[in-house]
């Protein structure tokens with residue numbers, strides 16, 4: 001739909017590297033409210049059943065988000081929502097044409113991203129849009145609203161999940177952390193040749209997605225791996241421990257998220273709840289629960305890393 005919009009999108013995507021780093025905007029990452037994979041997964045789980053089969057009645061755009069929508073809102077009307085899916089921190093809402101004979105983008109849908117401060121809510125009577133509400137999708141199951149004060153979030157039309165712009169954005173992502181295809185052996189192979197620390201490599205997101213700052217710090221602690229260890233020095237058995245620790249850490253955060261979803265807008269969401277039981281993250285100068293030594297904080301890749309030098313060996 002709309003070649004012109006597609007071109008605008010392409011240009012916008014190519015400008016991505018010039019965006020400021022999260023920490024320089026936030027003034028530190030302690031208590032970061034940025035939605036991470038667990039928040040997005042909890043959002044998906046809470047909305048998927050309710051949105052499935054919903055008919056679009058209209059859409060409203062607020063101030064510009066990270067990228068343009070890429071389609072006229074009128075073209076969304078009458079479409080029906082398929083099953084909401086998650087890939088990395090993106091959500092994909094299939095929107096199928098009402099008439100089976102309609103050949104225009106039958107596989108089309110909206111790719112959504114919560115950016116640095118976004119949250120999605122589905123409500124029957126949410127009231128008029130507030131100053132931070134920048135996308136409304138009015139459906140037969142309620143109004144789906146994106147609230148995003150910092151507007152790094154995105155709602156973008158794609159003719160199919162495997163077409164651009166969706167395909168282009170998703171192609172940058174590493175493996176899903178819970179994907180059985182991501183084995184310790186694969187993780188080990190992917191880390192070979194990396195010149196960075198293990199912490200920076202995991203944060204980059206192109207090997208495995210979802211390893212946000214707090215979760216990497218915790219996973220490395222659980223696995224007993226020093227965050228400054230260079231990738232190629234990580235043995236296969238340690239890769240196995242690391243992958244297990246990362247999965248355990250993310251699973252716990254998703255579990256906690258079920259009870260904190262309602263507070264996303266005014267609290268720190270899943271990460272905030274998760275931090276209450278963090279073993280090292282945010283605990284600089286406090287005693288390590290395992291050995292009694294002091295938890296230290298260093299900065300890596302412009303993000304804070306918390307670790308115990310006794311428990312996490314090089």
Ligand SMILES: [Zn+2]
Pocket residue numbers: 288289290291292293308309310311312
């Ligand atoms: Zn320790």
